Amino acid sequence: MSPEPMRDESEFLASYDPRAYDPVAVTVDVVALTIRDGALHVLLVRRGGAPFAGMWALPGGFVHAGGRREAEDLPDAAVRELAEETGLSGKDGALGRVHLEQLGTYGAPGRDPRMRIISVAYLAFAPELPDPEAGGDAADAAWVPVGALGLTESGDQRPGTTRRLAFDHARILSDGLERARGKLEYTPLATAFCGDEFTIPELRAVYEAVWGEELHAGNFHRKVLSVPGFVESTGATSDRGGRRGGPRPRLYRAGDARLLHPALLRPGREEEIR
Amino acid sequence: MSPEPMRDESEFLASYDPRAYDPVAVTVDVVALTIRDGALHVLLVRRGGAPFAGMWALPGGFVHAGGRREAEDLPDAAVRELAEETGLSGKDGALGRVHLEQLGTYGAPGRDPRMRIISVAYLAFAPELPDPEAGGDAADAAWVPVGALGLTESGDQRPGTTRRLAFDHARILSDGLERARGKLEYTPLATAFCGDEFTIPELRAVYEAVWGEELHAGNFHRKVLSVPGFVESTGATSDRGGRRGGPRPRLYRAGDARLLHPALLRPGREEEIR
DNA sequence: CTAATAGTGTCTGTGAGACAATATAGC
DNA sequence: GCTATATTGTCTCACAGACACTATTAG
Structure with missing residues (x-):
């Protein structure tokens, strides 16, 4: 069941006062794949600020949960983040033909050094799209050939790879690639x-x-x-x-x-x- | 990327003051399946309190995110909830042979009437286990034959089904059953x-x-x-x-x-x- | 004894993969 | 012309499913 029934006073409070909960934030990250020049590419952004400044990361961001902004569903958040990064319009526009499915949720303690972050990852298959624009504070954004990231079977990057991935995004990307390989089969x-x-x-x-x-x-x-x-x-x-x-x-x-x-x-x- | 880089002052605050975020809570729910008398059964608990009092639900509860309690990983939370409901010991005990995998994450606004809840669902395959004990405030807990829940292909319950499922748990259970059917294939x-x-x-x-x-x-x-x-x-x-x-x-x-x-x-x- | 079940043998149709052949386009 | 490619044909092997048969056990 989603919140468990009240068990004692602290649980009672927790059921009705969100601030009494453990602090946690929810993000979406998108593994967006496309084919360019016969090679598989993934959409990445280069981080401008700490943590992991200068490293590359999957496009993503916080889910609008309903406090200051209107509550949005998880797939809508994924489309919004993808649209923001690619500069393309969302469901009704150029992203309309993009396939989007949930990949998995990553929530290990410590995966973000700032606080407890639960990240819902989505997987997108896109036809060839224009180069993204490095918007906001992202230092850069680009379609990157997956082969240039030196991913190993265990979800790490080989030493010496120039483009390093922030957080656990090498693991998320590896999982997305394996999912994509399987999806093409059936x-x-x-x-x-x-x-x-x-x-x-x-x-x-x-x-x-x-x-x-x-x-x-x-x-x-x-x-x-x-x-x-x-x-x-x-x-x-x-x-x-x-x-x-x-x-x-x-x-x-x-x-x-x-x-x-x-x-x-x-x-x-x-x-x-x- | 998991939290996006700071974009303005509110984002800056959000990055370092968890209380500035939209209030959101994360739970785990478990679709635990087993075979009894040749029929597929799912572990359910009957809710004691509001909302959905008297209805049946998947076992689950809040993830210990690191505020008042030590931070736990998502699969550990699923095992803990399963152990609490079945009365069996966790990974090292009787639940050691249970297969556990992530099923998906459900976060539509309004799926819990109290607040924004993001629920990470897990799927468990178990050998025959003893009857659960209705612990805490759960009015009841039992292995229920899946066929008695009247699930339709669209993830709803047929009208007239006596055991009604709370929240979106009929959808989660349907997804878990379809995953299980596929998993047995390959x-x-x-x-x-x-x-x-x-x-x-x-x-x-x-x-x-x-x-x-x-x-x-x-x-x-x-x-x-x-x-x-x-x-x-x-x-x-x-x-x-x-x-x-x-x-x-x-x-x-x-x-x-x-x-x-x-x-x-x-x-x-x-x-x-x- | 009778009925049901475990385990094996056999046959057939489908489909995957290797290989080949032909026609068409770029250069 | 030369080469690479699109498309189709053919052959073989693996395998899924139908059917059949024998041996063994519960009742």
């Missing part, structure tokens, strides 16, 4: 990284960027078309052939499936299962 | 519902209770044994045959796999995919 969300119309080779490039391995073009093509509802044909053909030649690929739109069946499983995962 | 966590040693028919009963459909005994048996690391033989044989006759099944332990490969997919899901 949902059609790879299309959220593409424009409204896309070719099968473009879709394959999304899979290759997120999974970090090349896929067999022929088998991928047949597989995508064989899964009901994954993509639907527009009937049109791209106006250009492949990058280094080849016939003009056909154009497709996202289909109406919410799950891929059968799934599109990552190759060669037998080893990493124990 | 992880060996069905073994978390069994004792240390179990038979393949017992394991099949877990799948049937969670998925709500009968499975083909022969194919299930061969499938479980063919997935590397799912189960390992103890060499022993159960001392009794099947409920209504039959040979004595062999005993197995949980294996070392963390993922099932190939997965054990639910039959007949082609329809519910759009």
Whole structure:
């Protein structure tokens, strides 16, 4: 149950006087992913002030909980933070096609040196968006290639990586990447990284960027078309052939499936299962 | 980033004076599942006081955030609440074999009529445990058959259901059940519902209770044994045959796999995919 | 004895992946 | 022309599911 029933006087007070609670703040952080130049990128901001000044961090901020400002729901807070950082308009605008889902909540004591912070992380899949503007006091904001962050399987950054991540954001980002890799297996969300119309080779490039391995073009093509509802044909053909030649690929739109069946499983995962 | 950098004076104050924040509290709620008499059960408590007095709720309570009490991590809070409700000892005791994972965070404004509450929900898979004791001010506590709660696909309860769930706990429970159904497909966590040693028919009963459909005994048996690391033989044989006759099944332990490969997919899901 | 169950064998359809072939575009 | 690419075809192996069969136990 959400607040437990009163147990003694202090609990009674706590139920009705918020100030009697342990002090805690709630933030949202967003792992926003996109594909640029065939590589997976994440939106990061460089911190201007302490703590972790000069380090990079996921875009995020406090949830408007209802005191001085109108109470907002958690996904709304995530969209708001993303819109503020990217300079794009929210749900009704350019961010309308962005897929957003809750990733997880991070609340270990000490994860923020100032006070107890509970951070609800969201995961976003976006088509290619313009460069963000370093707004407010963020020293910088940019789409950063995920490969340049030196993430290890354990959620840390390799020593020597130039762009260091603040707080536990390396862990959050690692969790987001693993979630994204899995999501591509059994949902059609790879299309959220593409424009409204896309070719099968473009879709394959999304899979290759997120999974970090090349896929067999022929088998991928047949597989995508064989899964009901994954993509639907527009009937049109791209106006250009492949990058280094080849016939003009056909154009497709996202289909109406919410799950891929059968799934599109990552190759060669037998080893990493124990 | 977790607290965003200071942007103006109020933000500056907010960064260092917790009392300047919007008042918000963080709780954990636990969807604890087990199998009893071949049916899936969830641990619920009946509320003694307002709001929602007399209704049933998931066990849960406030996270000790570090004010008056020592700061605790979110999973520790979930284990503590589970231990308090079940009367069993925590990580080192009877709850040691319980699987616990984060389910999601629920923070819509108004979900608790008293104040803004952010609730981090956890999902637990437990072997059969004793009946809980209605401790503290909970009017009652019990393992309740999930089927008796009249949950609909949309996360509500059917009208006429006698046991009503408080807050948004019907939604949280529905999400937990759907997560559990999926987890059994691609992880060996069905073994978390069994004792240390179990038979393949017992394991099949877990799948049937969670998925709500009968499975083909022969194919299930061969499938479980063919997935590397799912189960390992103890060499022993159960001392009794099947409920209504039959040979004595062999005993197995949980294996070392963390993922099932190939997965054990639910039959007949082609329809519910759009 | 009878019925139900554990465990194994066999067959078939589907699908993943390797490999190949053909046509088309960039250079 | 040369090469890379899009798309389709073919083959093989793994596996899910249907069905069948035997041995064993409860009642």
